[in-house]
Amino acid sequence: MKLLPEGRRLILAKIHVVIEALEDLKLQDILIYDMRERSPFFEYFILSTATNVRQLQAAVKHLKDHLSAASLEQPVIEGAQSNAWVLMDAKDIVVNIFTKEERLYYNIEKMWMDVPTIDPKDA
Template identity: 35%
Template sequence: MESKELLHIVAKACDDKRAQNVIALDMKGISFIADYFLICEGSNERQVQAIAKGINDAVSEKGLNIARMEGLEHARWVLVDLGSIVCHVFHKDERSYYNLERLWGDAPQVSIQLKQEG
């Protein structure tokens, strides 16, 4: 599966769990970590966990596995490593503190269509 297709599957999984402020950054040529970063937030720990588990469920349905998931227990910043995509699921209070969008400001945003936009 191509990275862009996987990105849309992950973004939809986040949207399905009502993640807020979902953005995708094209990391190709900027970082060797991944092709894309997907960044989103949940309003509380329970929602952050639900978003991360929703990502796991969505990729499992496609026969794919998550390489690594960190931070699920405390649910303040859950990192979901899918190889070509790294998804950062933040608690809303943590997102502004870490401000990955500014840290990786050289990375162009990728357009993703979500049902909650609008």
């Protein structure tokens, strides 16, 4: 069994916490992009869809609470007052929470269709 370096274990633990928080609130279409070969700024880019504005706002608070409970650094939040898209920068992981309409509009999946993904069940 290959042991992972401490930094790598922390990133994978953070991904697990993020996915658990998003799934707790029943966010949809969760997708994890492995950006290690693409970005010098972050390693993973997570997309998720909220079914309504209330769920989007609740997900932001819930995710912050989950990261705190796991003793992980709090993310920088962009668009906290938005009713359509919130971006949470947790350094090596960027989490995006969209409404369905906003996610369709930006269509990030099309832009990154050649980037490897990780199944959230495996995170």
